[in-house]
Amino acid sequence: MKYLLIAASLVSTLAAASDAPQDYTHVMPLTAATKQGVLQVKLPREVYLHSRSAMLDDVRVFDADGIALPFALRSPPIEAQLSHQDFPLAVFPLMSRGGPASQLDLDVNASTDGRLLSVKVKPDAGEDPTHPPRLSALIMDLGKAAAERPQISALRFALPPDQKEYSAQVWLEVSSDMKRWETIGAAELNWLVNRDAQTLVNDRLDFAPRAFRYARLSWRTGTPLQFAAITAEQPVRTDSAPAGEQLLLTPAAGKQPEDLVYTVPVGIAPNKVGLQFSEANAVLAGQIGVYRDVPPRHVGQPGWRFDPLLNSTFYRITQGEQARSSGDFDVAPVHAPQWVLRTAKTSAIKPQLRLNWQPGTVVLLGNGKGPYLLAVGRERATPAASSIEQVAPGFSEAELQKLEFASVGPVQQQAGSGARDREAELEALTSAQRRLIVLWAVLLLGVAGLGFMVWRLIRSSRSSPPAS
Numbered sequence: 457m458k459y460l461l462i463a464a465s466l467v468s469t470l471a472a473a474s475d476a477p478q479d480y481t482h483v484m485p486l487t488a489a490t491k492q493g494v495l496q497v498k499l500p501r502e503v504y505l506h507s508r509s510a511m512l513d514d515v516r517v518f519d520a521d522g523i524a525l526p527f528a529l530r531s532p533p534i535e536a537q538l539s540h541q542d543f544p545l546a547v548f549p550l551m552s553r554g555g556p557a558s559q560l561d562l563d564v565n566a567s568t569d570g571r572l573l574s575v576k577v578k579p580d581a582g583e584d585p586t587h588p589p590r591l592s593a594l595i596m597d598l599g600k601a602a603a604e605r606p607q608i609s610a611l612r613f614a615l616p617p618d619q620k621e622y623s624a625q626v627w628l629e630v631s632s633d634m635k636r637w638e639t640i641g642a643a644e645l646n647w648l649v650n651r652d653a654q655t656l657v658n659d660r661l662d663f664a665p666r667a668f669r670y671a672r673l674s675w676r677t678g679t680p681l682q683f684a685a686i687t688a689e690q691p692v693r694t695d696s697a698p699a700g701e702q703l704l705l706t707p708a709a710g711k712q713p714e715d716l717v718y719t720v721p722v723g724i725a726p727n728k729v730g731l732q733f734s735e736a737n738a739v740l741a742g743q744i745g746v747y748r749d750v751p752p753r754h755v756g757q758p759g760w761r762f763d764p765l766l767n768s769t770f771y772r773i774t775q776g777e778q779a780r781s782s783g784d785f786d787v788a789p790v791h792a793p794q795w796v797l798r799t800a801k802t803s804a805i806k807p808q809l810r811l812n813w814q815p816g817t818v819v820l821l822g823n824g825k826g827p828y829l830l831a832v833g834r835e836r837a838t839p840a841a842s843s844i845e846q847v848a849p850g851f852s853e854a855e856l857q858k859l860e861f862a863s864v865g866p867v868q869q870q871a872g873s874g875a876r877d878r879e880a881e882l883e884a885l886t887s888a889q890r891r892l893i894v895l896w897a898v899l900l901l902g903v904a905g906l907g908f909m910v911w912r913l914i915r916s917s918r919s920s921p922p923a924s
Contacts (some may be wrong), residue, residue, distance in 0.1 A: 480832060480870065481833030484867050486862045486864060495822050500815070504721055504724045518824075527847060528841055530819055540610075546572060551590065556674070592680065596686060610660050611687070624645050624679065625675070642676070704809070719793065724791075725789035728813075734808075742770065743799075766785050818830070
């Protein structure tokens with residue numbers, strides 16, 4: 457029995473100890489434009505198609521010497537796209553004969569909702585009437601009530617059509633009631649034209665986003681100017697997931713007549729599903745879900761149940777030479793070997809199932825000898841991924857997102873490679889184990905037969921009468 461345990465331990469140890477590129481069914485070369493200490497790789501669809509593990513436990517990265525490199529698996533980051541929405545401002549010039557804009561006495565005419573109708577400087581008895589009034593400041597009205605005021609982060613200026621060059625330093629103050637003003641920013645505005653008729657433009661005044669109703673623009677240097685237009689910008693942040701992968705699956709008969717079953721690679725957990733019809737016009741109401749194994753409560757009951765994840769009407773209709781379709785629907789990511797389409801009744805329509813998923817990212821430590829290999833496809837592989845802190849310690853999230861991407865070459869299937877040789881060795885060891893079991897059985901039978909013969913001799917000697 458001792459030798460049996462040794463043989464079984466040898467089989468399991470050999471299967472676990474070997475971890476080389478030839479032990480995996482598919483490999484892909486990795487190349488990078490520069491030599492960096494930490495790289496990232498977007499997992500290609502081939503990894504998900506050929507993985508034998510729902511959690512991608514059989515993913516490896518090897519260097520040129522076949523040494524496994526440290527790596528971490530990460531979910532794809534959400535990409536933030538920044539844009540802006542424009543709000544035109546109503547502009548009122550302040551004409552005066554002297555004094556800073558903050559000291560001017562204003563005559564304000566506004567509607568009941570606060571919208572400015574006119575803004576003028578009240579005449580001062582001490583002013584010299586011989587001096588013509590000049591532009592002192594610009595009052596701007598956003599025209600939004602308190603509950604509707606957006607967060608503004610910049611003002612953009614446009615020169616009059618007949619003016620090509622301009623330079624000045626401006627200050628911006630904001631207010632909600634035209635009484636209390638707060639300075640929030642300043643900028644150097646420039647429109648410069650060189651000898652080649654090229655224009656260098658700085659037409660923005662940026663500041664921290666905030667909500668306000670009124671604004672006042674004044675000049676610290678340069679000649680005050682009545683701009684052709686002043687536009688407020690509201691920052692708009694749009695979060696979007698990176699481009700995903702898509703797979704089309706052909707149906708097969710399910711466990712019930714109204715079911716269609718689609719076999720899904722074990723590594724894929726789709727976040728969107730849809731149906732793709734070959735017919736020009738098709739409408740199909742049904743549920744998309746998965747089969748679950750459950751213990752039967754009574755004899756004769758099936759040991760499974762159908763769990764719906766989506767209930768909708770799927771369609772493709774061609775109208776006016778344009779096709780409209782139901783598109784893809786969001787679902788909770790689920791790893792299941794089969795996805796099921798269940799309809800109210802058996803239908804002749806056999807649509808394909810369209811799966812969408814977000815591929816993950818491998819962050820690897822490039823401490824080996826290049827070129828590198830990305831390997832996948834091995835039964836019962838043990839997880840090898842480390843935490844991101846063990847692969848790229850000290851890297852911030854922003855730095856991780858900016859890591860250089862290594863490009864993935866064409867997938868290579870290792871047919872007839874060392875992976876099959878390893879399986880042959882395991883099979884040989886299993887055969888040796890079986891032969892050892894047979895040998896022990898024969899030996900035990902021999903010992904049992906010998907014991908039976910000894911017992912017969914002893915019994916016959918006891919039953920014989922003693923010699924005279």
